[in-house]
Amino acid sequence: MTSLGGSSSSTTEYTVRVPKNTSKRYNIMAFNAGDRVNCSTWTQARMERDMSARRIYGDDESAEGAGGSEFGKKQRDEARRRKYGIITKEFKAEDQPWILKVNGKGGKRFKGLRKGGVTENASYYIFTQCPDGAFEAFPVNGWYNFTPQAKHRTLTAEEAEEEWGRRNKVVNHFSIMLQKRFREQERGGDDEDESEKTGKKKKNIGRGGELHITDLEDDLMMSSDNSDSSMGEDADGKSKAKKNVGKGKKKKRKSNDKEAVEESDDGDYEGLEVDYMSDESSSDEEPEKGKPSKTEEHLKGIDEASESEEESEEEKPNEEEAKEEEEEEEGKKTPVQTEKKKKKGKTGLIKQIRTWAKLCVCKKRTPPKRPSGRGSAGSSKTGSRPGTPSIDSATTSNTLRAAASKLEQGKRQNQGPTESPAAKRLKMDPSSQSPAPSGKSTPQPPSGKSTPSSSDVQLTEEAVRRYLIRKPMTTKDLLKKFQTKRTGLSSEQTVNVLAQILKRLNPERKIINDKMHFYLTE
């Protein structure tokens, strides 16, 4: 290195060497700036050639001289190809793409395609600086452009065309991928039984896709290669899956129905939202509302829903938790996961249960019936009865059971909110479902279930009124009063009916000992 002083400019000189004897071949690995690849964060990387094109290129290497071979097959094939003038390009291993896997199984995958024409007119060299200050120049052998590979499920061209055709009709876009996964699962039906759990995982992940799309979820999605291997990779999804086993199934059913043709009059719903939102809850609810617009369809025809919204706005603090609880309830038919319980608000909970139940009911409605529902928007208590009451109660019963069990346990827990994704998910769910069913089940259950067998205590509005006048009570207390053995109703039915009664009564609320109590003054 020499430096020339004595002038205003200073220069430093370095020698350049071109090593001759290296067996190393240098290549460029180019990424797109938008992918934000930071090589220094890689802990581990594996790279190999993608040889999948070999079989296409012929030379199947099917047994030569071994089983199933013919005498003189090669020559005959060669002669045939010459006769027809078929020229097949050789399979050059050097030109095959690279597959780069970073950070093991859960990390990113890249495909590196060789860029042609790089070394034709100019040569690229890599200049590295050696410790002694000189530069060493290595010629670049090849240039590979690496692009990240999607792990989540994508639609094929045909499917995409299909969905494009239905874009104006389908409002719930998340269920598109859900459906696709379901279809794939059906096709690979043999595995379903043996991997029931994994099947559920799949469904749940689909359900996850339906409820909310986070980056985390996408990373957890199965790779496009192989559903079996992808299940193995889906370790993270498992934890979520376990939590939402039943939910997934439920969601699937619902989504199938939602997928039906619906008018998307987006403008119609805008006004509705504003009324219901209170200051506090609106920020939470709006994102939820924004996502599945399907909820808005249900909102449309059902005045009950609108009413429930108005009421719920009064119970801002409880609503969140209640919604979250409700979500959990739907998902879990069996023991509730305590970790998900948040602050318990019984009234909010009941409302949510009710609204959610109504949503279930609503879903069973066929599309044509929706306009009729719309017509009944004016009446509050006397909505049109849906055509399938029995089914409705059936659907609600499962989740209501869960809801009821939650109610019992709910009081014990006073935890803070859990991780945001769970919270978000839970919020999503009730919001999607709560408005809808609320409208429907109010008219229905009273009629459907207002025939308890002869018992001492009847779950009537009058009874509830009496209790509430006497002294303030929490929802749990109320439930205790109307025990299932006495009223002859199942616990879910109890909850449901109670919820409706409370709604009708519209009692005042007071917080005593950190618990929401209802009371009436006559």
Place this chain on the structure above:
Amino acid sequence: MSEVNLNGVKQNKGVWLVKIPKYLSQQWEKATEKGEVGTITIGKKQGKTEVRFSLSEELTARGATGESDASLQVPRHHPLTMHTVKGQTMAVFSQTESEISLEGMVVHRAECRAVASDNYMKLKKLQIQESIKPQRFSQQLEKAVTHVFKPVANHSFNVAYQKKKKTEGKMVRAERQVVLDMLFSAFEKHHYYNIKDLVEITKQPVTYLKEIIREIGTYNSKGKHKNTWKLKREYRNYESEEEKDEEEMQTV
């Protein structure tokens, strides 16, 4: 060759990607064993960073070996224009027979420019003249080439063929057992044979051969191996998987 050696990026090694004109890289190939080809000068002139590459003296000759032919001298000084790599993340990986390793990240891109000297212009002119020459060209022939096919009593090829036939004579029927042995040994090598190939192998007349093969083998009229003969199941003793698959399929 799977696991990638990440030492280069871990140490945050930065490299330059430099584009060098073809004539220059050709000169570099003539470098000595030591590999020194020139020097890079990095200077600051009036606030601007200037990078220049100077070719070593001995490599300026564009002739066969180090003679400094005045008319064909490669220019010595080449400024390098530097660019940043904001728009693209590039890494360098090297590949040997046994290992792939990530050498480092590209921090700068540079292009080696040439100064427009007379020398350079001459060089370029030569290059252009060479590349302009078409690959295909027309050439005048002295004598017109004509293939005239004269009528021939018998073509030479035919004559040869008939002679061959005569010398070989008709195929003689060998003993049945001998033929069977030949067939079995042939079927050991391959599973399927064309009747013509079998004739060639056994040198037996076709009708005779057909009789024999009908005894021990069957004819594939359709399927993958069309119009071929294969041995009957009871004579077969293949150990291959395909054989097993075939048998399985048969039994199922």
